[in-house]
Amino acid sequence: MNVRQLGTACATGALLIASLGSVSARAEEESVHSFSANVALTTNYMFRGVSQTGNGPAIQGGFDYVYTPLGLYAGVWASNVDSSSGTGYWVVPGSNPQVVTTEDDPAGADYVSLSAPGYDGASLELDLKLGWAKTFDKLGVDIGYLRYEYPQTNTSANNTNEYHLALSYDLTYLTPKAVVNYSDDFYGFGSAWYYDISVAVPLPYDFSLTGHYGWSVFDDDDGLNYDDYSVGISREFGGFGFALAWVDRTKTDACISPFDCGSTAVFTVSKTF
Numbered sequence: 001m002n003v004r005q006l007g008t009a010c011a012t013g014a015l016l017i018a019s020l021g022s023v024s025a026r027a028e029e030e031s032v033h034s035f036s037a038n039v040a041l042t043t044n045y046m047f048r049g050v051s052q053t054g055n056g057p058a059i060q061g062g063f064d065y066v067y068t069p070l071g072l073y074a075g076v077w078a079s080n081v082d083s084s085s086g087t088g089y090w091v092v093p094g095s096n097p098q099v100v101t102t103e104d105d106p107a108g109a110d111y112v113s114l115s116a117p118g119y120d121g122a123s124l125e126l127d128l129k130l131g132w133a134k135t136f137d138k139l140g141v142d143i144g145y146l147r148y149e150y151p152q153t154n155t156s157a158n159n160t161n162e163y164h165l166a167l168s169y170d171l172t173y174l175t176p177k178a179v180v181n182y183s184d185d186f187y188g189f190g191s192a193w194y195y196d197i198s199v200a201v202p203l204p205y206d207f208s209l210t211g212h213y214g215w216s217v218f219d220d221d222d223g224l225n226y227d228d229y230s231v232g233i234s235r236e237f238g239g240f241g242f243a244l245a246w247v248d249r250t251k252t253d254a255c256i257s258p259f260d261c262g263s264t265a266v267f268t269v270s271k272t273f
Contacts, residue, residue: 034066040270045079046262048194048214049228049249052081052125054118054258062127071134073144077127082118082258085154116256119158122150131164140177142166148187157188174201191219207235210245226251228262241270 038061044051045058052058062077090109119125131144148160160183168177179196186192198212215227232245248262255261 032068034068036064037273038062038064038270040268042266042268044247044264044266045081046230046247046264046266048216049226049230049247049262050255051258051260051264052079052119054082054084055260055264056082066133071132073129073131073133075129077129079125080123081125081150083121083123084118084258085120086117088112116259117155118258119150120153120155122153122158124151125149126151138170140166140168140170142168155188157185160185160187162186162194174199186218189218189220189224193217193219203233205235207233209233223251223254226254230262232266239271241268241272243268243270 040060042058042060044055045053045060058079058081060077060079062075064073064075066073089112091112093108093110126149128147128149129144131142133140133142133144135141143165144163146162146164148158148162150158153159162181162183164179164181166177166179168175176199177197179198181194181196182192183194184191194214194216196212196214198210201209201211203209209232211229211231213227213229216225218224226249228247228249230245230247232243234241234243236242245266245268247264247266252261252263
């Protein structure tokens with residue numbers, strides 16, 4: 001190899017190394033952005049001890065983005081919900097016997113509800129989330145915002161904002177977690193808090209046992225406060241997640257269809273991409 005050839009080879013090698021370095025830098029830059037998707041099929045969409053689907057099945061899914069250096073995340077999640085509206089009639093006040101009118105929302109009339117509505121025209125729940133989550137050794141911290149949105153609902157109070165602070169700690173043999181949620185107007189019932197305590201315990205053969213206890217506290221109680229709880233077992237197999245849980249709550253007589261209360265088993269199959 002002459003000097004010219006040697007110089008050309010060195011230049012080519014330097015160019016190749018620089019090119020590889022550029023590819024490596026781009027790959028490292030891209031790696032700070034994490035994207036994932038999930039989909040699930042469940043026999044019953046239970047939310048804090050209350051069915052959102054009239055004890056019927058639901059298909060659910062979402063997309064998540066994480067900016068890993070800072071732990072910032074954003075995501076969207078959706079599920080079908082019961083879209084039915086309540087039934088009832090209008091009564092002229094002070095009439096004896098009661099005079100029923102067929103007018104829609106007549107002035108001064110009182111409405112007598114026969115059954116509670118579902119999501120009043122909305123067949124979809126769309127959740128939008130933003131937040132910050134980081135793990136410090138074994139301590140996990142999550143501060144975030146969640147918007148419950150129900151497109152095409154005729155009851156705007158269904159659309160709800162909620163904020164949360166979550167702490168978890170990995171003890172190897174179990175992982176306890178505590179979450180405090182707050183909404184300034186929870187589905188039109190005024191300001192409310194939801195406290196959630198859960199624990200996950202790894203079991204033999206890659207099974208996992210989870211337990212949960214939560215309680216809803218409304219600033220204007222009016223008999224709305226209640227507790228809910230669940231216990232479940234899950235396992236991944238063939239790239240899919242399988243979970244079976246028992247869900248229940250207190251004050252089960254306070255629920256009116258389609259918002260049926262707990263005391264039910266729920267089976268879920270999920271997949272994360």
